[in-house]
Amino acid sequence: MVDSIDSNDGIFRTQNLNLYYGENRAVKDVSISFKKKEVTAIIGPSGCGKSTLLRTLNRMNDFIDIFSTKGEIFFQGEDIYRSSQDVADLRKRVGMVFQRPNPFLKSIYKNIVWGPQIHGTKKDLDELVESSLRKAGLWDEVKDRLNDLATNLSGGQQQRLCIARTIAMKPEVILMDEPCSALDPRSTARIEDLIGELRKDYTIVIVTHNMQQAARISDKTAFFYEGELVEFGDTKSLFTKPKEKRTEDYITGRFG
Amino acid sequence: MSLRRRRLTEKCFKIATALITWSSIAILGVLVFQILKEGMQWVDWQFITSLPSRKAEKAGIYTAIWGSFYLMITTMLFALPTGIGAAIFLEEYGGKSRLSRFIDVNVANLAGVPSIVYGLLGLAVFVNLFGFGRSVISGGLTLGLLVLPVIIITTRGAIRSVPKSIPQAAYALGAKKWQVIFFHTLPYALPGILTGVILSVSRAIGETAPLIIVGAAAYVAFVPESLLDEFTALPIQIFNWTSRPQEVFHSLSAGGIIILLSVMLTMNSVAIFFRHKTQRSRNG
Numbered sequence: 001m002v003d004s005i006d007s008n009d010g011i012f013r014t015q016n017l018n019l020y021y022g023e024n025r026a027v028k029d030v031s032i033s034f035k036k037k038e039v040t041a042i043i044g045p046s047g048c049g050k051s052t053l054l055r056t057l058n059r060m061n062d063f064i065d066i067f068s069t070k071g072e073i074f075f076q077g078e079d080i081y082r083s084s085q086d087v088a089d090l091r092k093r094v095g096m097v098f099q100r101p102n103p104f105l106k107s108i109y110k111n112i113v114w115g116p117q118i119h120g121t122k123k124d125l126d127e128l129v130e131s132s133l134r135k136a137g138l139w140d141e142v143k144d145r146l147n148d149l150a151t152n153l154s155g156g157q158q159q160r161l162c163i164a165r166t167i168a169m170k171p172e173v174i175l176m177d178e179p180c181s182a183l184d185p186r187s188t189a190r191i192e193d194l195i196g197e198l199r200k201d202y203t204i205v206i207v208t209h210n211m212q213q214a215a216r217i218s219d220k221t222a223f224f225y226e227g228e229l230v231e232f233g234d235t236k237s238l239f240t241k242p243k244e245k246r247t248e249d250y251i252t253g254r255f256g
Numbered sequence: 257m258s259l260r261r262r263r264l265t266e267k268c269f270k271i272a273t274a275l276i277t278w279s280s281i282a283i284l285g286v287l288v289f290q291i292l293k294e295g296m297q298w299v300d301w302q303f304i305t306s307l308p309s310r311k312a313e314k315a316g317i318y319t320a321i322w323g324s325f326y327l328m329i330t331t332m333l334f335a336l337p338t339g340i341g342a343a344i345f346l347e348e349y350g351g352k353s354r355l356s357r358f359i360d361v362n363v364a365n366l367a368g369v370p371s372i373v374y375g376l377l378g379l380a381v382f383v384n385l386f387g388f389g390r391s392v393i394s395g396g397l398t399l400g401l402l403v404l405p406v407i408i409i410t411t412r413g414a415i416r417s418v419p420k421s422i423p424q425a426a427y428a429l430g431a432k433k434w435q436v437i438f439f440h441t442l443p444y445a446l447p448g449i450l451t452g453v454i455l456s457v458s459r460a461i462g463e464t465a466p467l468i469i470v471g472a473a474a475y476v477a478f479v480p481e482s483l484l485d486e487f488t489a490l491p492i493q494i495f496n497w498t499s500r501p502q503e504v505f506h507s508l509s510a511g512g513i514i515i516l517l518s519v520m521l522t523m524n525s526v527a528i529f530f531r532h533k534t535q536r537s538r539n540g
Contacts, residue, residue, distance in 0.1 A: 060428060092430030102421035105444055114439070115429035162425070169429060 017071035028227040039204045041218035048224040058094040095166035096175045101158035103150035136164035156187025176206040295510030312504040320493040322479040330396025339407030367405035374402045375466030390471030393483040403456035414448025450531040464491040490516040
């Protein structure tokens with residue numbers, strides 16, 4: 001059962017969305033809405049379709065030949081799969097942080113400015129680098145070596161750099177696909193703190209297989225199971241008073 | 257099989273591979289030694305700066321060095337952009353269409369075509385059809401065609417080895433495909449592409465047969481000043497000397513081989529330098 005949500009309130013909204021890999025339906029009839037300046041966590045066991053859904057929101061699934069959609073996804077009221085959609089523009093407005101840190105094989109500085117540069121930003125690059133790195137909590141660690149290769153940073157630093165790179169685009173939404181799964185507990189804690197900071201300015205949708213993490217950092221949580229949206233609501237109530245038996249079984253560790 | 261026997265098999269295999277390795281290195285060593293022994297007496301400043309001559313003690317290799325140098329420049333100017341462009345198309349835009357598979361198979365086949373066939377093609381197309389005559393540009397373009405498959409195949413391999421996460425990151429920032437390829441895929445693939453350059457320079461600089469067919473002259477008394485000038489090349493000069501009856505010219509050709517090897521190593525070391533530099537920056 002799904003909480004009733006004012007359908008016009010969300011920055012992202014899906015309507016009876018079905019996602020397919022060839023014949024295989026990975027996401028089934030999902031209607032969900034992500035609100036502005038909220039952190040929404042998507043949880044569920046492996047293969048439940050949570051990453052597939054996330055990668056549909058900025059159309060990163062376009063690179064998979066056999067992928068197809070049925071139903072609608074609205075971003076700021078507009079269907080992102082309509083033929084006149086500028087995909088590059090969508091991705092500029094909807095940033096993404098990946099499972100494994102993937103900095104470019106370039107300097108820290110270039111990693112930040114490359115995105116804005118290809119979209120025509122020319123002035124105040126220094127300031128943009130500083131403010132983005134500050135927001136990502138990385139400035140103090142790297143300010144003296146901005147011209148060093150980004151790939152020389154530690155894994156946790158690389159992931160924060162990737163977040164800074166996304167912030168530098170001034171996106172409206174940040175999608176995070178299990179951003180801590182390749183990191184040690186300390187780096188994970190730092191990223192979680194960072195998400196806490198970012199929620200003030202950004203809409204964040206985060207996929208995680210770590211339930212404690214979802215409980216710690218999110219306002220809303222969606223629980224997916226076998227491609228279905230089982231339950232969606234305030235994080236606190238979902239974790240303390242789940243309405244569905246399957247949700248309860250999952251969060252108490254009975255399966256998954 | 258008992259433990260002892262398995263260890264023995266392991267040891268035998270190791271020794272066998274080591275033997276094969278060392279024997280091929282030994283053969284190479286003997287060859288190089290033989291050439292150095294015979295040719296070093298000739299290699300001096302006079303040899304490098306003199307024109308070819310009928311008298312062995314006066315003969316030099318000046319025009320051949322410059323001929324080979326200009327040939328390689330022409331070859332690379334033609335083959336690098338063409339080959340890299342073709343590789344990008346096949347790898348990034350070709351998809352799985354029938355056309356790209358057809359090109360694919362044929363590129364692989366072309367890599368195995370004997371070089372003399374390229375010579376005949378060069379003679380028909382560049383020398384006669386395009387009217388370039390027996391010139392540097394005819395030779396360079398012919399050698400360019402010859403190494404094109406090598407460059408395409410190595411560049412494709414290099415592009416394919418770029419981790420998917422890099423273009424993904426760029427696309428997620430709203431980059432267009434050409435921006436991803438130009439700013440990320442190609443720079444990342446550069447060391448692999450340079451390997452292709454090294455292989456093809458090494459191959460092209462030693463080729464003799466196609467140059468004979470497109471009409472490299474054995475005796476050229478001047479350094480080519482334009483692309484349409486006549487030329488000679490190091491392997492042509494060496495071949496010419498070895499085919500003379502006088503004993504002394506045979507050892508002179510050993511001197512030529514030393515020069516050929518040095519020119520090749522010099523040109524390759526530039527590519528190796530860049531490859532090393534880009535690879536080091538990647539590994540941190």
